[in-house]
Amino acid sequence: MTYSKRLDGRKFDELRPIKTEIGVIPNADGSALFAFGETVAIAAVYGPKPLHPQHLQNPEKAIVRFNYNMLPFSVSERARPGPSRRSKEIGMVSGNAVSSIIDLTKFPGTVIDVGVLILQANASTRCAGINAAAMALAHAGIVMKEMVSSVSIGKIDDKIVTDITKDEEDYEKGEGATDIPFTLTSRTKQITHLQLDGKIQTGRFKEVYDAAKKACEKILKYQERALKGEKIDENKNSEDKKQVKKK
Amino acid sequence: MTKEEKQRKIVIPGETIVSGDDYLPGDFTKKEHEDIVANRYGLAEVSGRVVRLIPISGVFEPRRGNTVIGRVEDTTFNGWIIDIGGPYSSFLPLAECPRFINKNDISEFAGIGDVMSVKIQSVKKGSIDLTLKSRGLGKLEGGRIIKVNPHKVPRVIGKEGSMINLIKNQTKTEITVGQNGYIWIRGDLDGESKAVDAIGLVVEEAISNGLTEKVEDFLKV
Numbered sequence: 113m114t115y116s117k118r119l120d121g122r123k124f125d126e127l128r129p130i131k132t133e134i135g136v137i138p139n140a141d142g143s144a145l146f147a148f149g150e151t152v153a154i155a156a157v158y159g160p161k162p163l164h165p166q167h168l169q170n171p172e173k174a175i176v177r178f179n180y181n182m183l184p185f186s187v188s189e190r191a192r193p194g195p196s197r198r199s200k201e202i203g204m205v206s207g208n209a210v211s212s213i214i215d216l217t218k219f220p221g222t223v224i225d226v227g228v229l230i231l232q233a234n235a236s237t238r239c240a241g242i243n244a245a246a247m248a249l250a251h252a253g254i255v256m257k258e259m260v261s262s263v264s265i266g267k268i269d270d271k272i273v274t275d276i277t278k279d280e281e282d283y284e285k286g287e288g289a290t291d292i293p294f295t296l297t298s299r300t301k302q303i304t305h306l307q308l309d310g311k312i313q314t315g316r317f318k319e320v321y322d323a324a325k326k327a328c329e330k331i332l333k334y335q336e337r338a339l340k341g342e343k344i345d346e347n348k349n350s351e352d353k354k355q356v357k358k359k
Numbered sequence: 360m361t362k363e364e365k366q367r368k369i370v371i372p373g374e375t376i377v378s379g380d381d382y383l384p385g386d387f388t389k390k391e392h393e394d395i396v397a398n399r400y401g402l403a404e405v406s407g408r409v410v411r412l413i414p415i416s417g418v419f420e421p422r423r424g425n426t427v428i429g430r431v432e433d434t435t436f437n438g439w440i441i442d443i444g445g446p447y448s449s450f451l452p453l454a455e456c457p458r459f460i461n462k463n464d465i466s467e468f469a470g471i472g473d474v475m476s477v478k479i480q481s482v483k484k485g486s487i488d489l490t491l492k493s494r495g496l497g498k499l500e501g502g503r504i505i506k507v508n509p510h511k512v513p514r515v516i517g518k519e520g521s522m523i524n525l526i527k528n529q530t531k532t533e534i535t536v537g538q539n540g541y542i543w544i545r546g547d548l549d550g551e552s553k554a555v556d557a558i559g560l561v562v563e564e565a566i567s568n569g570l571t572e573k574v575e576d577f578l579k580v
Contacts, residue, residue, distance in 0.1 A: 141418050160418060160446040171485075213372075215398070219446040221485050250372050250400040253417020253510075255387065257398065258373025299373040299396070339371045339400060 114286060115269035119279045125323060127263070127275045127330060129346035132243075132338040134251045142252025144338070146244035148275055149347070150234035155244035157252035160222035168223075173216035175223050178207030180241055182230040202238045203228075209242050209262070209295045209305035215255040224254060235278045236264035239293050242305065247335050259298040259335060261328040262305065265320045266291050267312050272319045274327045287311075294324035298332050301325060367404045367413070370397040376410050385411030419509040419539040421445045421487050425479045426496070428504065428537035429489075434466050441477065441489060444506075444539045449487035451477060456491045474499045474543065476535050499535065502545025505555055507562045509540035514565040515558055522561060522571060529578040530554040553578065 118124065128149030137143035140156035147153065163169045180203040182191045210226065226249065228241040239262035246260045266276035269286035276291060283289040290310030296303060312320065338344055370376055378394040387398045388410050395410045397403060402413040421427070421443065429441035429449065438452040453460060460468050469475060475498050480490040491497060507515065516523050516536055527534050530553045532546030544554050557574055564570060 142416060162446070162448050222446045251416055253399055253401070253414050255399045256372040258396075259371060297373075299391075336371050336374070340369045 115271050115283065118268075118273060119283075120277060124271055125274045125326060127327060128277070130331070130334050131345045131347055132247070132334050133343050134247055134338055140248070140252070142248045142250070142254070144244045144247035144251060146240050146247065146335075147232075147347075148236055148240050149277070150232055151237055151240045152231040153228055153237060153240035153244045154231060155226060155228045155241065155248040157224065157226050157245075157248040157254070159224040159252075160219040160254075161225070163221065163223035169221040171220055174214075174219050174221070176207050176211040176214065176216070176226060177223055178203045178210065178226045178228070178245070180206055180228045180230075180238070182233060182237065186230045186233045186237075202241070205305055205307065206238055206242050206245065210245050210249060210260060212304045213246075213256045213258055213260055213297060214249065215257065218255055224249075224252075233278075235276055235281050235291075236293065238262070239264050239275075239295075242295055243331060243335060247339060250339055257297075258300065259332060260295050260304055261298060261331040261335065262293065262295040263324055263327040263331060264291055264293040265323050265327070267310070267316070267320070272316070272323050274323050292320055292324075294320075294328070296324060296328040298328075367402045369415075370401065370403045370412065372397055372399055376403045376412075377405060381408060383409050385409045387412035387414070415510050416508060417510070419443070419445045421447075421449070421479055421482050421539075423479055423482055425538040426476065426493075427479060427539040428474060428476050428499070428535060428541035428543055429539075431469050431471050431473045431475065433471060434469075436462075439465070439469060439475075441475065443477075443479075443487070443489075443537075444509075444541065445487065447485055447487055449479070449489050451475070451489040451491065455480065455489065469498050474504060476537065476543070495535075499543045499545075502533070502543055503551060503555075505542050505544070505558065507540045507542060507558065509538065511562045511565050512536060512538055512540060514570070515542070515561050517571065522574065525571065525574060526554050526557050526578070529575075530557070 131147040134144045136145045137156045142157040145154045160174050180199050184190050184193050226245050230237045242262040266273045267290040268280050268283050290312050293307045295305035374397045375394040382395050384390045384395050389396050401415050427443045429443035431439050432442045433440040441449050443449050476496050477489040478493050480488040530550040532550045532554045535543045544551050
């Protein structure tokens with residue numbers, strides 16, 4: 113039995129319905145919401161602002177403090193609030209993924225605070241977080257070379273699939289499941305973040321990159337539309353469509 | 360120049376605004392091969408050959424000569440440290456205060472938490488110096504402070520102060536608008552609330568046409 117049909121009925125290269133919006137947090141300098149289906153992330157950006165304690169300041173450039181956090185109610189079993197090994201690690205890699213596109217030389221000795229909260233989780237939370245953070249940074253008027261878009265590509269059994277869910281992550285038959293979160297820049301298509309959880313044949317990696325590139329281009333379109341003032345909620349649209357079909 | 364070229368559009372970082380060798384990059388834009396690329400989020404404007412980008416969001420970027428409103432963060436032996444909401448905290452030296460101040464207790468004039476209207480004297484790398492030596496500057500007493508997006512301040516003031524004067528006259532309040540987005544309002548209770556709501560309306564609908572009429576109608580009610 114191979115993985116011939118996805119568990120939620122999507123095509124192998126299809127994303128989950130996306131929801132996205134900017135300006136969700138009025139008090140922040142920039143903010144955004146980004147959701148892949150049931151995975152919902154919000155991001156807030158504060159700064160550049162003075163950084164204390166002074167020994168953390170870098171006299172040559174601004175620093176980025178990226179904070180990733182899952183809210184207790186975001187998963188079915190209550191997540192213990194506060195930083196954990198996992199959230200610190202994801203915060204670090206996500207921070208690296210976005211800081212490489214920011215022009216940090218303009219306000220040396222300051223800090224740009226990026227906070228990402230996961231409101232609801234169904235796999236690829238870090239990708240939703242990075243997408244939201246990139247939009248929030250742009251919304252906060254930070255000078256940056258380009259945008260970033262992030263997606264998780266999976267290898268479920270022997271199939272390369274885009275934007276995997278928790279159920280797919282836990283797939284055990286055949287070759288099992290591999291999760292590869294990818295972050296690509298919008299203009300130069302460079303990789304700013306790449307992780308691998310599982311196993312994959314080296315020869316197949318090109319397929320993964322192509323799938324990621326295709327998906328990131330789609331995601332960038334959504335980010336662009338939201339930043340230009342549109343509120344996007346495909347979840348609602350698809351429900352409407354289903355209802356029409358039933359009638 | 361055709362009609363299309365004069366139009367402004369919102370662009371995102373990394374987006375190609377125009378391409379071709381006829382254009383030159385202006386503020387917050389960069390030339391990459393043939394393309395003029397946006398370097399931040401904002402409104403792109405093509406005027407003649409020059410492409411520039413007008414920021415619409417983000418923190419206040421201090422410039423020399425800006426009049427701003429700030430809150431005293433700390434007092435030192437020779438001046439005040441003032442938070443003006445920018446990337447760096449700023450310093451107002453005692454010598455830049457036009458009236459006599461007892462050096463042994465400068466908090467007599469302004470202590471921690473007091474609000475002042477000040478002018479930016481100079482912006483150096485990592486520090487901002489302020490002054491009080493100009494008309495209309497000094498400590499602000501009573502009233503309330505609200506914060507708006509600093510990029511919307513020109514709209515709140517209006518052409519030659521038309522918008523702010525309208526709000527001042529209709530609500531019978533005193534208003535000082537800082538370039539950093541802090542706005543100080545003093546008047547009677549109703550006037551103050553009305554002015555806050557009117558400014559909220561201006562900020563919300565900053566891009567719409569006929570804004571002055573809308574605000575006039577709002578204030579009459």
